[in-house]
Amino acid sequence: MSSTMEVQLIAIVVAAACALPGVFLVLRRMAMMSDAISHTVLLGIVLGYFVTRDLASPLLFAGAVATGVLTVSLVEMLTRTNLIKEDAAIGLVFPVLFSIAVILISRYAGNVHLDTDAVLLGELAFAPFDRITWGWLDLPRALLIGSITLVLNLGLIVLLYKELKLATFDVGLAATLGFSPVLVHYGLMTVVSITAVGAFDAVGSILVVALMVAPPAAAYLLTDRLSRMLGLSVAIAVLSAVLGYWFARWFNVSIAGSMAMMTGVAFLVAFLFAPARGLVALGVRRSRQRWEFAQQMLTLHLLNHEGTAEADDECSRNHLSHHLRWQPRFAATVIRLAEQGGLIQCDGMRLMLTEQGRRLAQEASLR
Amino acid sequence: MELFADYTLRMVALGSAMLGIVSGVLGCFAVLRRQALLGDAMSHAALPGIVVAFMLTGQRDPLILMLGAAGSAWLAALLLMSVTRTTRVKEDSSLALILAVFFGTGLVLLSWLQQRPDAAQAGLRSFLFGQAAAMVARDVQVMVALGVPTLLVVALFWKQFKVLTFDPEYAASLGLPVRGLSVLLTSLIIVAIVLGLQTVGVVLMSAMLVAPAAAARQWTDRLGVMIVLAGCFGASAGVVGALISATARGLATGPTIVLCLGALTLVSFLFAPNRGLIWRATRKMQLQV
Structure with a gap:
C-alpha cells in the first residue's frame, strides 16, 4: 500500500470512528465535552510516559482514557457543589489539566517525541512511518488503533442501539425501565475518551472535535431518524476527511486543519441547502406562506363584500391598499397570483371571486 | 524589586496586569450569563484572523493582528448566533463546531504561510500558547489603549449590563x-480575548475569562465586589504567571498563567467564607453536634 493510500485510509477510519459517538454527544447536548476530553487526554499520556518511559506502551493509552473520564467526573463534581455552573466548570477544568500537561512536556520531556504542536495539529502525514509488524501483518499503528476504535464503537452502537436511543431521547423513561442514566453517561464518555485517544495521536485534538461534532450536526439538519443520522454522519465525516486530504495535498497545507475546514464546509452546505431545514428552504417556505396568506386574505375580503351594496366600491383594485393596508405593488402581485391560481377574475377595476376562490375563503373562515 | 528594574519584565508585568483586569471584569459577565464557553470558541476562532491580517499587511504590528483577530472572532460569534437561532442545532454543538472549524482554518492558513520565504512569520506560532517574554512597549501601549476604553464602557453601561445579566426579561420590559x-457585551468580551492573544495564546485564553470570575464569585454575592475582585485576581495571576514564565526556561506563558489562576480558584473554592467547601463542612459539623 502506498503511503498516500495509507494516510487516506487512516483518515477515513478515524473520521468514521469519531462521528459515531459524536452523534450522541450532539443529541445529548454535550458537544463541548469532546473539546475538554480531547485536550485533557494529553495529561494522561504525559503521566503514563513518566511512569513507563516508553511512548508505545499500552499503559499510556489506559492513562489517557482515564484522564478523559476523570475530566468528566471533575466537571460533574464541581457542578454538583453548586459553586459554579456546568459551562464554567468545563471552562475551568480542561485548561488547567491541559496546562499541567503542556508544562510537564516542556519542562521534563522536551527531548521526547511529544510536542505540543503535534498535540493540536496531529501529524497525519508521518503516521505511515510508525508501523506495527505482527507476523505477516504490517500496518501503520494509527490505522490499527483507528480500526479497533471504529469496530468497538460500531459494535457498541449496534449492540446497545435501542438502549442508547431510549436514554438519549427519553431519559425519564429510560431510568424507569432500569437503565441507569449515570451508567449510560459514563459509558458514553468512556467511549468518547477511547475514541479521542485513539484518534488524537494521528489527527490532533482539534480535528477530533471537528470530526465528532460537525458531521453529526450537519446530519441533524438532514434527517429525523437516529439510524439515518448515524449513517449520514459517518458519510459526511469520511467525505470531509478525503476532501480535506486532497485539499491539503493540493495546496501543501496542514492535513488536520484542512480536514477540520472541510467538516465546516459540509456543515455550511447542510445549513444553507438542507431540504427541509436549510436556510434556503426556510426562506422559500416563508415567502410562499406569505403570498398564500395574502391571497387568502384577498378572497376573504371579497367574500365579505360579495353581493352587498358597497360591493362595487369595496371590491375594486384601488380599494385594497386602503382596506388591507397593502402597498399598491404588493396588491398588484397578490391579484396577479390569485388570478393565475384561478381564485379570482378581473373585470377592469372590479375583482370577483371564482367558485374555487369562494371555496377557499369559506374554508378559511371556518378555521 | 530588582525584578521590576528590568525593562522586559516591567513590560511583561504591565501588559499582563492590564490583560488580567480586563478579562477578569468581562469574564464575570460571561460566567454569570452562562457563556463561559463562548470565550473558548471565540479565542480559537481568532486564529485565522491573526494569520489573514498578517498575510494582508506583512506586518507584526500588534494593533493590526488584534484587528484581524477581533474580526474573525466577531464573524464566529455572528455565525454562532445565526446557527443557534435558525436551526435546531443546540448551542453546545455550534460552539464546538465553530471552535474546531475556525481553528482548523487558522492552521491551514498558518501552514500555508510557512511555505513563504519571508522569515518574519515565525513568531505567529507563539499565538497558540502565548509568549509574554516577547512583549515590547508597543504591545503594552496597544493593550492599554484598548483595555482602558473597554473598562470605561463597562462603567458607562454598568446598570444596563447588570440588569441584562441577572434578569434579561425584566431588562426587555424596561x-x-x-x-x-x-x-455590545459580546464585543467587549472579544476585546478582552484579543488582548490576551499574545500573552496567553488562543488555546488557553478562555481560562483567563472564566477562572478569575469563578474564584471571585465565591467571596461575594454583589456584582460590584465580584468584578473588582475578579479584576484583582486576574491581574495578580497574570503578572505572577507571566513573570515566572519570562524568567524560567521552557515555560510557555499561557499554561503558567492558567496554573496560577487554577491555584487561586482552588483556594477560593475551599476557603471562601459562606460558600467555600471547608466553611460548608464545618457548618454541617456544627449542625450535627
Whole structure:
C-alpha cells in the first residue's frame, strides 16, 4: 500500500470512528465535552510516559482514557457543589489539566517525541512511518488503533442501539425501565475518551472535535431518524476527511486543519441547502406562506363584500391598499397570483371571486 | 524589586496586569450569563484572523493582528448566533463546531504561510500558547489603549449590563435594547480575548475569562465586589504567571498563567467564607453536634 493510500485510509477510519459517538454527544447536548476530553487526554499520556518511559506502551493509552473520564467526573463534581455552573466548570477544568500537561512536556520531556504542536495539529502525514509488524501483518499503528476504535464503537452502537436511543431521547423513561442514566453517561464518555485517544495521536485534538461534532450536526439538519443520522454522519465525516486530504495535498497545507475546514464546509452546505431545514428552504417556505396568506386574505375580503351594496366600491383594485393596508405593488402581485391560481377574475377595476376562490375563503373562515 | 528594574519584565508585568483586569471584569459577565464557553470558541476562532491580517499587511504590528483577530472572532460569534437561532442545532454543538472549524482554518492558513520565504512569520506560532517574554512597549501601549476604553464602557453601561445579566426579561420590559446590549457585551468580551492573544495564546485564553470570575464569585454575592475582585485576581495571576514564565526556561506563558489562576480558584473554592467547601463542612459539623 502506498503511503498516500495509507494516510487516506487512516483518515477515513478515524473520521468514521469519531462521528459515531459524536452523534450522541450532539443529541445529548454535550458537544463541548469532546473539546475538554480531547485536550485533557494529553495529561494522561504525559503521566503514563513518566511512569513507563516508553511512548508505545499500552499503559499510556489506559492513562489517557482515564484522564478523559476523570475530566468528566471533575466537571460533574464541581457542578454538583453548586459553586459554579456546568459551562464554567468545563471552562475551568480542561485548561488547567491541559496546562499541567503542556508544562510537564516542556519542562521534563522536551527531548521526547511529544510536542505540543503535534498535540493540536496531529501529524497525519508521518503516521505511515510508525508501523506495527505482527507476523505477516504490517500496518501503520494509527490505522490499527483507528480500526479497533471504529469496530468497538460500531459494535457498541449496534449492540446497545435501542438502549442508547431510549436514554438519549427519553431519559425519564429510560431510568424507569432500569437503565441507569449515570451508567449510560459514563459509558458514553468512556467511549468518547477511547475514541479521542485513539484518534488524537494521528489527527490532533482539534480535528477530533471537528470530526465528532460537525458531521453529526450537519446530519441533524438532514434527517429525523437516529439510524439515518448515524449513517449520514459517518458519510459526511469520511467525505470531509478525503476532501480535506486532497485539499491539503493540493495546496501543501496542514492535513488536520484542512480536514477540520472541510467538516465546516459540509456543515455550511447542510445549513444553507438542507431540504427541509436549510436556510434556503426556510426562506422559500416563508415567502410562499406569505403570498398564500395574502391571497387568502384577498378572497376573504371579497367574500365579505360579495353581493352587498358597497360591493362595487369595496371590491375594486384601488380599494385594497386602503382596506388591507397593502402597498399598491404588493396588491398588484397578490391579484396577479390569485388570478393565475384561478381564485379570482378581473373585470377592469372590479375583482370577483371564482367558485374555487369562494371555496377557499369559506374554508378559511371556518378555521 | 530588582525584578521590576528590568525593562522586559516591567513590560511583561504591565501588559499582563492590564490583560488580567480586563478579562477578569468581562469574564464575570460571561460566567454569570452562562457563556463561559463562548470565550473558548471565540479565542480559537481568532486564529485565522491573526494569520489573514498578517498575510494582508506583512506586518507584526500588534494593533493590526488584534484587528484581524477581533474580526474573525466577531464573524464566529455572528455565525454562532445565526446557527443557534435558525436551526435546531443546540448551542453546545455550534460552539464546538465553530471552535474546531475556525481553528482548523487558522492552521491551514498558518501552514500555508510557512511555505513563504519571508522569515518574519515565525513568531505567529507563539499565538497558540502565548509568549509574554516577547512583549515590547508597543504591545503594552496597544493593550492599554484598548483595555482602558473597554473598562470605561463597562462603567458607562454598568446598570444596563447588570440588569441584562441577572434578569434579561425584566431588562426587555424596561425597554432596554436587549439584543444591542448583548452584542455590545459580546464585543467587549472579544476585546478582552484579543488582548490576551499574545500573552496567553488562543488555546488557553478562555481560562483567563472564566477562572478569575469563578474564584471571585465565591467571596461575594454583589456584582460590584465580584468584578473588582475578579479584576484583582486576574491581574495578580497574570503578572505572577507571566513573570515566572519570562524568567524560567521552557515555560510557555499561557499554561503558567492558567496554573496560577487554577491555584487561586482552588483556594477560593475551599476557603471562601459562606460558600467555600471547608466553611460548608464545618457548618454541617456544627449542625450535627
